[in-house]
Amino acid sequence: MIHSLNNEKPIFQQIRERIEDAILDGQLQPEDRIPSTNEFAKEYQINPATAGKGMNELVDKGVIYKKRGVGMFVHEDAKNILITERKENFFQQHIEPLKKEARRLGISDEELQKLMQGGS
Numbered sequence: 710m711i712h713s714l715n716n717e718k719p720i721f722q723q724i725r726e727r728i729e730d731a732i733l734d735g736q737l738q739p740e741d742r743i744p745s746t747n748e749f750a751k752e753y754q755i756n757p758a759t760a761g762k763g764m765n766e767l768v769d770k771g772v773i774y775k776k777r778g779v780g781m782f783v784h785e786d787a788k789n790i791l792i793t794e795r796k797e798n799f800f801q802q803h804i805e806p807l808k809k810e811a812r813r814l815g816i817s818d819e820e821l822q823k824l825m826q827g828g829s
Contacts, residue, residue: 714753724749725763732772732787733795739788743773743781770794 714723731737744752749760764781767773772787784790811821 714755720753720755720759721763721766723763724753724760725766728764728767729772729791732783733791737783737787739783739785741783742779743783745780 714720718726728737728743737743743764746757746760746764749755749764750757753760764773768775768781770790771784772790773781774784775781808821816824
């Protein structure tokens with residue numbers, strides 16, 4: 710999960726997305742331990758509270774959970790939770806605008822479906 714951070718997004722959001730991506734890519738499996746806020750802070754030279762904010766968002770979504778005195782771990786349903794959330798975001802951010810623009814251009818649903826399948 711080691712990558713440098715950038716200035717495009719808030720740091721806590723980048724930490725959250727790195728954990729999410731690692732879960733979706735299979736680098737983190739259910740019941741795997743997540744690096745602690747202090748480990749993130751040391752790795753990225755950030756405030757532990759900043760890393761904690763991103764991790765707390767994942768706890769709130771049920772993606773990770775805390776074992777008292779042991780650390781944070783990937784929930785067994787984490788991947789399904791993230792896939793469901795990202796599918797909905799993808800639909801709202803990409804598919805809906807695509808369909809709207811296709812209607813504006815007079816592209817029928819059939820034409821759009823054909824284009825989506827790689828036909829011209």
